[in-house]
Amino acid sequence: MSGHIFHPGHEELHGVTVVVVGASGRTWVGRYQETSERGVLLHDVAIHDPATAALPRETWIERLRKFGIRVDEPRVILPRKEAGPITRLTDWSEPLSGA
C-alpha cells in the first residue's frame, strides 16, 4: 500500500523503516520522515556505532530484522553531509566491500 494514499504529498519512503549509512561509519535504522535542508529526519531510531557496538553491523541489522527496532533515539536529524544512501530495511544487504 503506497504511502501516497494516506499521506498525500510525502516522499515515497515516508513512514518506511530505512537504513542510512553515514560517512562517519555509523549506521542508523529508523522510520523515514523527510529530507530537508537540515538533513534526513528519522523517527524511532536504532544506532550502530562500530567503535562501541558489540555486534558487527551485518549481525546487528539481522537482529533488527528478526526482533524489531530497539529504539535508541526517538528522533534523529542526520546532516546531509553525513547521510549516505537510504535503503529500505527489507531491501538492505551488506555492501560487498564493507563500509
Place this chain on the structure above:
Amino acid sequence: MPYNELMVRPMREEVTRLGVQELRTVAEVDAALGPGEGTTLVFVNSVCGCAAGAARPALSLALRHLVKPQHLYTVFAGQDTDAAARARSYFAEYQPSSPSVALLSDGEVVHFVHRHMIEGRGPETIAQDLVAAFDKFCGTEAVRGER
C-alpha cells in the same frame, strides 16, 4: 494519548468482523494467551494510516485461507494500552511495533511480522507472508473449514 473512540471503532470492527476476538483488558489477555495451547495469532492493531491501512486488509485476505491458527486475537496499541502491553509480554523478545502480527504455537513465537515488514507493501504481499506461516506452522493443527 488515545484517539477518539469514534474514529477508532471502524478500525476495531475491520478486524473483529473477521472473527478475531478483541482483548481490551489485562485479564482478557491473560485468559486468552495464558494457557498457551495450540496455534494463536495476535494482531496488534494500530491507527497508523500507512501501515495499518495495509495490515488490516492483509489479515482479512490471509484469513480466507483454508489453514489458519486455532485462536485469533487482537489488541489495539495506543488505545487499550494496558492490554496491548500485556499481550506484548507474551512475545517480549520482540520489540514493540504496531501494527504487527505474532503467530504462536503452544505459547512460543514461531513467526512475527513487524511493522517494518508491512510498511510500503500491499495487502496481498503481506497476506502471502501470513499464509505461508499458516501453512508452515498451523497445517496439522489448525481449524480447517471454508469461510
